[in-house]
Amino acid sequence: MTYKYITLIILTILVSSCALYEPKYREPFDKSTTSENQEIEKTFYLIGDAGYANQGKSTPALLALEKYLDTHKQKGNYTIFLGDNIYPDGMPEEDKKDRAIAEHRLDAQIDAVKNFDGQVYFIPGNHDWYNEGLKGLEREEKYFEKKLKDKKVFRPSKGCALESIEITENIQLIILDSQWYLEDWDKHPTINDNCPEIKTREAMFLEIESEFKKNQDKTILFALHHPLYTNGVHGGKYAPVKHLYPSQKKVPVPILGSLAMQIRTTGGISTQDKQNKQYKSLVKRLETLAKGSNRIIFASGHEHSLQYIEHKGIKQIVSGSGAKNSYATLSNDGLFAYGGQGFVKLDILKNGSSWASYYASENNEPKLLFRKEIYKVIPEFDVSAIPEIKKQTIAASVYEQEGTEKTEFYESIWGDHYRSLYGKKIQAQVAILDTLYGGLEVVRKGGGHQTRSLRLRSKDGKQYNMRALKKSGIKFLQSTVFQNNYIEESLENTISEDILLDFYTAAHPYIFTVIPELSDAIGVLHTNPKVYYVPKQRALGKYNSEHGNELYMIEERPEKHHKDLVSFGKPDDIESTADVYERLRRDEKYKIDEPSYIRARVFDMLIGDWDRHQDQWRWAEYKLENGDHVFKPIPRDRDQAFSNFDGGFLGTLRGLLGFANQFQIYDEELKDVKWINASATRLDRTLIRNSGRREWLNQAKYIQENLTDEAILNAFKNIPPEAKGEDLKLIMKNLKGRRANIVDIADRYYNYLTNLAIVMGTDKDDFIDIERMKNGKTRIIVSRIKNGKKGIVVSDKIFDKKDTKEIWIYGLDDDDVFESRGKADNPIKINIVGGQNNDVYRLKKGRKIAVYDHKSKPNTIDKKGGAKIRFTDNYQINNFDKNQNVLTTSSVLPVIGFNPDDGVRIGPMAVYTINGFHRNPFSSSHSFSGGYYFATQGFDLGYRGEFAGILGNYNLLVDATYTSPNFAENFFGFGNETENNQDELDFDFNRVKLSIYGISLGVIKNGRLGSYFEYKGTMEGIKVDNTPGRFITQEANLQDPEVFNRKWFAGLDATYRYESYDVAVNPTSGMRFEINLGGRANVDEIDSTFGYIKPHLSFYNALTRNRKLVLKTATQGQFNIGKDYEFYQAAKLGDENLLRGYRTERFTGQSSLAGSADIRYSFKQFKTRILPLQLGVFVGGDTGRVWIAKNDTSDKWHSDYGGGFWINSANAMSGTFNLFTGEDGARFSFSFGFKF
Structure with missing residues (x-):
């Protein structure tokens, strides 16, 4: 009978699987929905994973695409093959046996577009990398170029990461080789050799961010092989039949098959699965960048299916069924899914809307399955209702006055800053863009990390920056702190935003007006910013929705059309910092005017300008008669000069977090030359090649001699009259005082700078x-x-x-x-x-x-x-990275927790990180922790040090532990049914005071894909306190006369751990596997030795389509081998050891095993007036037991049940609160901590 039931289940699964490849719709598809009769600007045909045609044949999808292209007008349009152009292993060499079938599979794709009168692009996928990596890509690229007679057909070319192509003034195509990102670069020594601009993954992200900003008014098609979102097999979605046949083999393995699917679904073991650590890091950063832009469409292959997904506003097309079929479902974010072969047609219309049409191959003919409007028509801003401004000047302030009026208590904490000036109105000239500088038009939005700006262009092509004086605190946080977590919408209209806006009042709102004359006095090139009131007006067009009716700074943008400007030095050309670096590497004829650059940098310190990263510089290029090209710096964006970061909070922060020392109080001295120069030190070390201390001191003296009191007075006359007062007098006084100290300041900075020198060739x-x-x-x-x-x-x-x-x-x-x-x-x-x-x-x-x-x-x-x-x-060692961080950083953060055994626990976590030459990912890291336990008056101290570059990819590990003599653990005796008499004898009865000294030395390795390896030798001394009236002295009966003497143990320990979560703070999918094994020996009695094995396995699985309801399961144990272990080395259960309703160390034995299951529900993130919060609740239970070595007659399993809730704010602050009940009663605990 059992056999019949199993057979019936298997047949049911197999039959139902046949229907799983049919189209799936979120809503019924209405074929009448169409973009016809609307003018199309460009059409893109998207097909991926098409490189698997059998010898002598094509594929159904390619044939359907060919027929569609042959019957529709296609001139000037685009076809993009989205990777995996050759299965299974890329392009072999010409003399290899698989070369013929590889060529045929490329030819089948080329044949599909042979009559296509447009541009064809092939992008690489993971399978294209599988034949000698870059060499295989090069062979494939050359084959395409020869067959199609097109040098632009394979993109990105030369094995580089990224290419951005302007299709029209309204459409931009960005192509990313996503496998480039996922590859282990140590296996490709020449990777990025032919890519002058992008040689690191971070540089890739910065370039993508730049492209998004430059093209934010366009529709951007972002083509990459790996999808950001997928509901196919690479996204952990499988047909039921896979639980029987998890591999390609035809032998069913029912139970093991389900386990294999569980591990692959949650574990992300393969880099090709979205759950993988490396894959997720790509998705998270792209997701964050994309959410800051308006109209981006991601198009990918990889999955052998057709899908359309809208995930939290991001649009994802999956078209990877050019040669294969695969399972796909809708899940919580899919609108359409089809597991058969086909292609996608993307129309981008002139009105700004865009439509995706999905076609299946039915008898090799295209059949429309689904059509969706991705973006709607761009609404026009109605400028007819904007009133005409006839005034020449208008009184305005940066902030509303009431927002700048604070109490004395507030100012004692947050500082005075220049807050009052932000609420004070000034008379500002009105800027009408139609007439300003001969008439200006808006080119696009600007791209600052703090600013709200527009780029303007005059009729003669000269560009200007128009920047609102009211900055965006949220944009700053998004670009610096939360690069992998989009938070802009969550922080809008919160107290956090108010605090950030108040933070910006540390910078004088009009100080940029003094910079030109100060710069002229010492011969430093500069822009010429001016204050205007810019009203809403016709010339702003659609930008009226975000701009206008406030104060702005307008200045020239240093670029080639301003070559005639005296303050730019009337150069032959103007270049960016990235271009200058590229030229310095390219040829020795390119040189930096080092004295000019050093003078500008000393000037930075004189005026306290801490924000001098590479984008704050442009470079005037001069072509000399001898053929040399000399670059002279043009500093820009001087709005952080003379900043006043006063107040108790920032003073405390400077002591706790090293990077906060950038934010200083401007005065006559410059106390911290390291941190105020942090953003520019990398430039200084790599651009200054010949100059030494003498040049720095000479330039400091030059500034000291030429920046006269008269020059200072004249410069500060440019401040609006309404903003002149005691603040300005103090700035001028401190400027003169700092001028007197500037030689010493330059000398001290040179001491820090030259401690490490970097020398570069070409x-x-x-x-x-x-x-x-x-x-x-x-x-x-x-x-x-x-x-x-x-x-x-x-x-x-x-x-x-x-x-x-x-x-x-x-x-x-x-x-x-x-x-x-x-x-x-x-x-x-x-x-x-x-x-x-x-x-x-x-x-x-x-x-x-x-x-x-x-x-x-x-x-x-x-x-x-x-x-x-x-x-x-x-790769990290062999590559020169100009942006490599060599700063030493530190942080101190509090950790708070509570449980009934320890009481309230409070303590610091301090981390000191050194970044030097050898990194993995740092040169060394030193973590210091401490905790004080109020219930026992005990404390513990810990140290953990990691040192890179010691043993190849392994870091040296040093651990140390110390506990006070009254640090306590619990002991209730050996056995699975020991008694807890806390109600009669109180908590102290089972507490054991332990004095512990411990040290360990070993090596660790963090794998790039989520694995962790640790091997170490240990030495620890443990002393049990002979406390009268306790269980340990009255009832334990340990039969050891030396139990209260300090015992020393030597040991060996090995740990392997693999973790993968979709979201680390609140997983909806993930797994953790860990196994720890080792042994301990009593150094005084070497025969007293035992071993141990400690396994752990846990999973997170979403139970609902919206992924709000999640099942968390965990199993763990400890198995001691041998009997010569002390009670504090035994296997234990209780509290965090998976019996949350019991006291810590409640049960002690030779072995233990426990399991738990929680149902977790996550509420949608919501705003509060302070911070965005996400709240979740959970209910669950645990069960477990211990075994003793002899005469174990217990068959009891201990259980508990309970629940709790957790909170999280922007992944920077989190807490968990638990209440569980077991046989001993209810138990409450919580923990709370910060992460930066």
């Missing part, structure tokens, strides 16, 4: 000559190699050991020669990174020199000279 053949000199000095000369000999000198600098502790030398590309010579008793430590191609090392004197170069590429070691040579394909 992307051509270079000769790097290292000469060790007397008195700890080292001279490094970088010269070009011409005709095999030393040529033009690129840089020449002497470094002094008294100033410089470490030098990093980057040879960059091409064949470089490194030579060291000379003697030195105590030389500076040097790290040499050879870079690409065959580098030659002639190190006659290699002491304190470490060489790093590619392991998989040829290099030549002529002489080693005692240098340490390490050949490695570690």
